[in-house]
Amino acid sequence: MGSVPPRALGWVACAVLGALCCLAPLPGARTPWPTVALFTVLYAGCEHISVPHHRLRVPHHRPRWGGRPPGRRTATSMGTFFPVLLAGAFLLPPPAAALVAVPGALLARVEHRPRALRRVWRTAQLALATWAASRAHGALGGRDAVVAPDFPYALLPAGAGVLAFCAVLALLDGGILATAERVPARAAWRGLFARSLGPVAVHGLAGLMMAVLWRSPYGPLAALLVLLPMCVTYWMSAQYHRERAAHQATIRALVQAVDIKDGYTRGHSERVGRASVMIARELGMADERAEALRFAGILHDVGKLGVPTRLLRKDGPLTPEERRIVELHPEYGHEMVRGIGFLDEARAAILHHHERLDGSGYPYGLKGRQIPEFARVVAVADAFDAMTSTRSYRRARPVAAALEELRRCAGTQFDPPVVDALARALSRHGWHPAVTADDPRGNVPPQAPAGDRHAEAGS
Amino acid sequence: MTRPEPATALVRGCAAVLAAAALAHTLWHGVDGRGTALAFGLLVAVGELARWSGGGREAAPLGAAGALAYALLGADAGHPTHHGAPQVVAVVTAAALAGCVPHVSSGRGPCADHLARRVLTTAFAAFCFQPLHARGALPREDGPWYAVFLVALLALTVLCDALLAAVLARARTGWPLGPLLRDELRAVLGIGSAVCATGAVMAPAVAVAGLWALPLFSLPLLLTQLAFRRCTAVRATYRQTIASLARATEIAGYTPAGHAHRVAALSRAVGRDLGLSEPELTVLEYAALMHDIGQLSLVDPVPEGATAALDPARQRRIALLGGAVVRQTGVDAEVAVVVERQADPYREQPVSARVVRAVNAYEEKARAAGPAGSLRALEELRLATARDYQPEVVESLARVVARGGLTLPRTG
Numbered sequence: 001m002g003s004v005p006p007r008a009l010g011w012v013a014c015a016v017l018g019a020l021c022c023l024a025p026l027p028g029a030r031t032p033w034p035t036v037a038l039f040t041v042l043y044a045g046c047e048h049i050s051v052p053h054h055r056l057r058v059p060h061h062r063p064r065w066g067g068r069p070p071g072r073r074t075a076t077s078m079g080t081f082f083p084v085l086l087a088g089a090f091l092l093p094p095p096a097a098a099l100v101a102v103p104g105a106l107l108a109r110v111e112h113r114p115r116a117l118r119r120v121w122r123t124a125q126l127a128l129a130t131w132a133a134s135r136a137h138g139a140l141g142g143r144d145a146v147v148a149p150d151f152p153y154a155l156l157p158a159g160a161g162v163l164a165f166c167a168v169l170a171l172l173d174g175g176i177l178a179t180a181e182r183v184p185a186r187a188a189w190r191g192l193f194a195r196s197l198g199p200v201a202v203h204g205l206a207g208l209m210m211a212v213l214w215r216s217p218y219g220p221l222a223a224l225l226v227l228l229p230m231c232v233t234y235w236m237s238a239q240y241h242r243e244r245a246a247h248q249a250t251i252r253a254l255v256q257a258v259d260i261k262d263g264y265t266r267g268h269s270e271r272v273g274r275a276s277v278m279i280a281r282e283l284g285m286a287d288e289r290a291e292a293l294r295f296a297g298i299l300h301d302v303g304k305l306g307v308p309t310r311l312l313r314k315d316g317p318l319t320p321e322e323r324r325i326v327e328l329h330p331e332y333g334h335e336m337v338r339g340i341g342f343l344d345e346a347r348a349a350i351l352h353h354h355e356r357l358d359g360s361g362y363p364y365g366l367k368g369r370q371i372p373e374f375a376r377v378v379a380v381a382d383a384f385d386a387m388t389s390t391r392s393y394r395r396a397r398p399v400a401a402a403l404e405e406l407r408r409c410a411g412t413q414f415d416p417p418v419v420d421a422l423a424r425a426l427s428r429h430g431w432h433p434a435v436t437a438d439d440p441r442g443n444v445p446p447q448a449p450a451g452d453r454h455a456e457a458g459s
Numbered sequence: 460m461t462r463p464e465p466a467t468a469l470v471r472g473c474a475a476v477l478a479a480a481a482l483a484h485t486l487w488h489g490v491d492g493r494g495t496a497l498a499f500g501l502l503v504a505v506g507e508l509a510r511w512s513g514g515g516r517e518a519a520p521l522g523a524a525g526a527l528a529y530a531l532l533g534a535d536a537g538h539p540t541h542h543g544a545p546q547v548v549a550v551v552t553a554a555a556l557a558g559c560v561p562h563v564s565s566g567r568g569p570c571a572d573h574l575a576r577r578v579l580t581t582a583f584a585a586f587c588f589q590p591l592h593a594r595g596a597l598p599r600e601d602g603p604w605y606a607v608f609l610v611a612l613l614a615l616t617v618l619c620d621a622l623l624a625a626v627l628a629r630a631r632t633g634w635p636l637g638p639l640l641r642d643e644l645r646a647v648l649g650i651g652s653a654v655c656a657t658g659a660v661m662a663p664a665v666a667v668a669g670l671w672a673l674p675l676f677s678l679p680l681l682l683t684q685l686a687f688r689r690c691t692a693v694r695a696t697y698r699q700t701i702a703s704l705a706r707a708t709e710i711a712g713y714t715p716a717g718h719a720h721r722v723a724a725l726s727r728a729v730g731r732d733l734g735l736s737e738p739e740l741t742v743l744e745y746a747a748l749m750h751d752i753g754q755l756s757l758v759d760p761v762p763e764g765a766t767a768a769l770d771p772a773r774q775r776r777i778a779l780l781g782g783a784v785v786r787q788t789g790v791d792a793e794v795a796v797v798v799e800r801q802a803d804p805y806r807e808q809p810v811s812a813r814v815v816r817a818v819n820a821y822e823e824k825a826r827a828a829g830p831a832g833s834l835r836a837l838e839e840l841r842l843a844t845a846r847d848y849q850p851e852v853v854e855s856l857a858r859v860v861a862r863g864g865l866t867l868p869r870t871g
Binding site for chain 1: 603605606607610649650652653655656657659660663664666667668669671672675676678679680682683686687689690693694695696697699700701702703704706707710711712752755784785787788790
């Protein structure tokens with residue numbers, strides 16, 4: 001765990017100071033204390049049961065590439081109970097609304113260290129945002145519109161409140177990304193506001209209805225019911241993320257099953273997946289296609305499960321007959337993942353990743369543009385990683401030498417634009433072949449059989 | 460087209476008679492509060508349009524919430540309403556029918572049962588609430604008890620709906636009613652509770668803020684539906700991936716083609732017959748799909764993949780290897796336990812492992828013995844019930860197989 005950069009500490013201190021200024025007028029003003037207490041308890045309770053959030057990712061050694069662009073996670077893991085905060089902002093004067101956020105945020109569970117600092121940061125952030133929302137809402141006469149209730153006019157101040165809330169959150173989040181993770185300020189701010197606006201708008205509507213019902217004859221009890229659909233949505237989202245993680249683990253298990261048979265390529269599949277994504281980004285593919293390419297890269301050799309273990313582990317050169325059996329693996333792989341609907345384009349990559357541009361590859365001997373784009377990308381990523389990782393029978397080549405080799409074969413074996421894209425991506429991000437933390441052995445094989453290997457993709 | 464079961468016919472008949480009577484009553488007396496009726500009708504129709512046929516339980520949460528809210532509506536923007544129960548049923552029926560038309564015309568499944576449920580559930584809520592409201596026998600609106608009353612009434616309604624759904628499912632599938640009802644009730648805790656809460660809060664919100672409340676409340680519920688859909692989609696993908704992992708052993712030549720799928724389908728049927736709940740059935744299905752995965756660690760395949768004929772020590776070794784692989788897949792740890800224990804004597808096994816063991820042995824033996832293999836395989840299993848297979852499981856398997864006409868279910 002590295003230490004927090006002083007600039008980030010300074011940014012947090014500014015936010016805390018701002019939040020304290022927001023809370024300062026509390027003792028003097030006429031504050032509806034019972035309502036504040038109810039909201040505070042409600043928010044703390046909701047925050048306690050909701051999923052942990054990862055809003056502040058103060059310094060961690062994050063991979064610079066391959067992961068998602070910064071700030072994206074902050075928007076998707078909206079683990080807080082904004083409807084309660086926004087309802088508070090629509091009902092209470094600004095300082096009291098800011099107070100509602102404080103105990104809940106201070107008590108909330110925090111996943112990553114430094115915990116105390118993250119809690120303080122988050123509290124300050126939410127207090128400031130809620131204060132701003134309440135201020136904007138009040139300035140347009142929203143509180144009278146809520147009591148009346150004066151529809152559709154009540155929507156206007158509520159919308160202003162939501163905008164203010166989002167703007168403050170995005171500003172503070174962007175600042176922390178810029179100071180703590182050294183993301184360029186413009187990249188940090190870009191999109192943060194737009195991405196969070198949609199979800200917060202829905203939360204704002206729920207908050208508005210909650211506020212209206214709270215002030216209606218039906219009272220706070222009816223207002224509480226507004227939260228139930230939100231709770232269910234949170235629960236579903238948590239479940240979705242859990243299932244998705246489990247699904248990714250299963251994909252990894254498919255790859256590990258290949259490792260059981262073919263011990264020497266440990267980590268190869270994961271790295272091919274990463275290199276494929278780098279190329280995809282460089283080629284300007286949309287996020288979904290890049291993600292599909294990651295799966296294509298990870299699963300490209302899954303068909304080796306169908307090749308007899310004896311052949312995969314054979315020392316010495318393969319006979320033509322044996323070579324033919326090994327060359328069936330793309331078809332096996334394609335057959336195996338046939339039932340997985342979401343792979344779609346990636347299945348073509350699994351089937352054709354050994355095709356060559358001049359038509360001398362297998363299984364179908366496709367030429368040039370006949371080869372699907374995904375397969376051309378995976379072929380380059382596969383060859384690159386095969387050359388730059390240490391194999392039992394030879395040492396790893398340096399990245400520059402591997403690129404030189406790829407360029408030499410571009411046009412006959414590889415697609416030149418894809419090779420160029422890889423070169424550009426490498427010059428921009430570098431190549432960090434370290435395997436994920438759960439595999440301490442790296443890519444060095446446990447046992448070292450010698451001999452020619454069929455899978456040398458550069459051959 | 461087969462004739463529906465008596466229970467299904469009864470439910471549909473009741474709903475049809477009720478709907479016809481309500482429509483006739485409404486046509487005769489005229490519609491009270493046209494604007495409100497139109498708005499709620501639109502909401503229900505849109506909800507039905509947004510219905511999707513995955514996930515099973517509550518396919519159209521917005522439609523359900525809109526219908527319940529109309530049934531519980533006592534005032535509109537401060538003015539009391541007098542639309543009465545028959546009009547509620549009539550409006551909801553008409554709107555739901557309209558919303559169903561695109562689904563039927565594009566052939567996305569029949570919606571007779573769905574409509575019958577919607578009509579009967581709405582009628583229940585409306586006939587509980589509207590007469591009391593008309594007579595002024597309800598708790599005072601300006602007190603907190605009103606919300607409590609609404610929630611209690613809706614909880615009762617949802618219970619009725621669950622019972623109805625379970626009865627219909629039983630008539631459709633022939634599975635035991637108890638576990639079906641339990642699964643329906645468990646589903647109520649998920650999206651059902653969101654529907655219930657939205658319905659309960661929409662009625663007072665319209666009473667306070669007028670019809671503006673309808674779109675405002677629909678949005679969070681639509682979000683819930685989206686989350687639910689996303690969750691269902693990832694679950695389906697997950698299942699496909701696990702099935703692919705299961706196919707790995709087949710492609711590697713360790714097991715015959717389709718073996719894992721057949722064992723999974725039969726295990727699920729036997730688990731149903733034994734009254735396992737939906738989560739238990741999922742564990743059972745995953746374990747059955749992956750029960751042979753340990754063979755991937757063997758250098759040479761077992762002949763024909765017939766693990767049931769191996770000596771116990773080897774069987775157990777394969778099972779342990781399989782468990783180790785399954786633990787890496789990130790599925791529920793229970794699945795790994797089932798895979799690990801599949802070769803143990805049945806008294807030491809969890810129920811799911813007993814089912815997987817018996818079904819696997821049955822599948823292998825029945826395949827080996829040819830056309831009349833089914834009976835002979837069952838006979839062999841019965842002879843081994845002292846130690847290896849649980850007698851109850853074998854009997855349940857016999858029932859399931861008999862129901863299927865003594866053939867192995869072929870599934871894709």
